[in-house]
Amino acid sequence: MATAKPAREVNTANVNQIPIAIIGATGYTGMELVRLLSFHPGVSIVALTSRQQAGEKYGILNHTLEELDVPKIAKKVKGVFLCLPHHEAMNTAQEFRSWGVKVIDLSADFRLKKVETYEKWYGKHTQKKLIQEAVYGLPELHRAEIASAKLVAAPGCYATTNILALTPLLAEKMILPHDIISDSKSGVTGAGRSAQVDSLFSEVNDSFKAYKIASHRHTPEMEQELSIVAGEEVTLLFSPHLVPMDRGILSTIYARPTRKWTTAQLLKAYKKFYKNEKFIKILPEGSWPATKQVRGTNNCLISVLYDARTERIVITAALDNLTKGASGQAVQCFNLMFGFAEEMALTQTALIP
Template sequence: MADTRPAAVINGPNDNTMLKVCILGATGYTGLELVRLLSDHPQVEIKALTSEKQAGKNFPEVFPGFQGICDLKLQPLQSTKLAKEANFIFSCLPHKESMAIVPAFLEKGCRVVDLSADFRLHSSKTYGEWYEPHKAPELLKEAVYGLPEVHREAIKKTSLVGNPGCYPTASLLALLPLIQGRLVSPDGIVCDAKSGISGAGRSPALESLFCEVNDSVTAYKLTTHRHTPEIEQELSKAVGREVKITFTPHLIPMDRGLLVTAYAHALRKVETKDLIQLFKNHYKKEPFVVIYPEGTIPSTKSVRGTNFCHIGLAFNERTNQIIVVSAIDNLVKGASGQAVQNMNLMCGFPEKTGLEKSPLQP
């Protein structure tokens, strides 16, 4: 799977050609966000967009705001045809669907960033426990978990990235410096997480209806949310032993945005200012992680429409707990923005290309 040639030799821009991109599932929220981000990416040409239900329509017929920005016709998903039109694939399909389709594109020489959960877990046994038996288990060992802040060098060399989930992105960026710095106990970690409704996707569902979500906050999937094993996989790797966490997601009545408040038991007394310095050192070379000064706490509005993760910290002396608050846009750093960041790394483009967006303010 790993191609040892320098990425820029494989996919340009050395030969002056644009990277030819196809988005599978372009009518969903993450596919739509990819069209928004890639439309002004200077090294990318969007060549194909797929939809089963809207096939045959022009993209702006479904999304009028894209008139003059992306006028492609939506087409059904046929890998042989699409692999001739594009050599880089973003799969924005639901989990369980993606694993049946991605192998055909890899066999035809395409590189793939898969936004579903199908290539995030390394263990087919774990995937089977939380989802169903994996249809391409041999690829799980090859796929790289696409969190650039942890796996940048491996991402540069792979043909298949399992793009992290939105909750895991915010949770891991909040917890990894503490775990790797041996500052907290790996036992008893709690991630209390909140997401806007777009996190549930665009397919109609009772629990996403306006009257169900508006003016209300709901916890869901207590102890059973499928992002749990993904967070545990990466924390376990970082600390060198099995880690189990308590992860509780909530739905918040807003379009986009995701906030995780993580609690971990400190192994020694620390000062908040030292915690902040630890995080600043840990992320000093990271283009998309911002650490807040003492006494300030991030909110989702500050990262809306951006690829940034904003982090605030405090030490609670009374309970000996470290509290980390981590805010992202679920559709950008939590999905499509991170996918573009991974594409940039895989193709040898500057990592921030197409992602230097300021926050969408009211």
Template sequence: MIKVGVVGATGYAGAELVRLLSRHPQVELTILTSQTYAGKQMWEVFPHLYGMVDKTLEELNIPKLVSQCDVIFTALPHGHAMPLALEVMAQGKKLIDLGADFRLKEVAVYQSWYKTEHTAQPLLASAVYGLPELYRKQIRESAIIANPGCYPTSVILGLAPLLSNRLIDPETLIIDAKSGVSGAGRGLSLKTHFSETTNNFQAYGVATHRHTPEIEQELSLLAGHEVTVSFTPHLTPMIRGILSTIYAKLTTSITTEELTKIYQQFYGGERFIRVLPAGMYPATKAVAGSNHCDLSVTVDPRTKRVIVLAAIDNLIKGAAGQAVQNLNVMYNLPEDTGLDFAGMYP
């Protein structure tokens, strides 16, 4: 059994990790930490886990945590995974970080966007960006996995076939993305107050969202040169889900059917990528509660643009589910172990 610790177990992503890992046949939940609820049972904070998870939440003790676990999941805001990563490496264990501390390879870029000093810079070179569909081999061989952000997951998976095949002009990329309010985390804030979000639809982080450099880093690697994007996220009055609509100018004459076949070939055999038939479009309801990413591609012959639609559950494929998928890759398990289920509907 793989002994697992979850740091930040009582946030939304952390709780989803606990739920998924508690049903994983190869995992033993060893330590769950929470700064706010230490001393309480996990099910006292999340009643849906009553009878499913019998663990007392603990204060974070880094040396103890790392010594008693094989893999540590950190489900914390940026800046908190660095001391854990240093201890993980010192003790020869593994880390899967759901935060942003190891996603960006350039220290200056991280510190500029996140306004935080990076105190584990020597580990950046060995950390692997945890998108299994693109970096499976590297994930299997690494001890530190930077679990991708939710918006970047949808965008990168949506654009990888186009950029890899040089089918679009990267300078024309426009990303219009929408997320449910759970993406903002469980902490109280005015912007996620019921009265503020219900019957409301609004943009936020316009031209300043911290997922922008992560998206640009990975798209640049796919394109083979530096890529700059226009990225605008929106908050929608739903709990779960991300729908990204992406526009770009085509570099060749091609039909929707031909592009769909290219996507199907690119993602052939991928357990969690569903390339939808031409004329069928992704919807957040179709992926809610699952680790799937639904993709569609449409050519607009009038404008010579391609329109890519990508839908994920921001807490599953955009966070906890992808983290479990990375765990499976690291231990050479079938990637759908603990994740082999459809979403919830309605």
């Protein structure tokens, strides 16, 4: 009888590999990190944590989930990915930083530069000093700062889509900064893996709904980053929607032009702005992105149109909320922080169908 192949060993670090830990490894972003980092030749996963499944084997990996014990893990790793809910991440980030470990936090805890803005949208912040040390982890805007950062705040999934979609037009002053409407639709994994009535199959399947219109928590980080790009205050009306699919975000954004443009002029601005970006794909005139085209990839597809009849610019952008919207982007930041090629472990093509 053939003997079974031994499970893949993940906890013996090669000298050339960076030992890392994933904190909150049983959630959707944690599992996506394991998937992506399994392709990364420069990484050794040495710890995966979970409170509820501590002691259990982790999927196909020869690794046992463990409780979060910061001193024990910090002694073994150089970098950690925090895949915890907001509020849970901030103190854990501080503890790892006190051990000199570089932190990539996927929660919202260090994305907002103004403490009062964080506290208005999320509640009390207990690690205020660390906020200024954190770099907003969108490589297309903050590449050099991320490369030297010790603490990176990976952006939200909706935020990544909308910031990438609007940046070239605001940078080139082609749209008015106070008349922007984003109508964004997300798959259900955007809400995380914990049991909630709103995410049940019978609530979500065969339905399509808007939620948190003009009050979603990604609004302040989008306005923060877009205001930096524009050099003036940007306000955005943000309308999120829930779509009965697992992964993906599609945003349709409406903006007023600063003067009459042609679609060709707008496309030229996007191509110029993103000419060296490997993960941003500008679609030809008349093509519109679909979430299936980005599933499991770190790409963001963008299309733009000037509608002369209504004097509006319409931008459409698609990405995978778990990849470019979360874990893929976190790996992109990790690569910059540890001196790897930025696209390492991130060159997968879309999983179709």
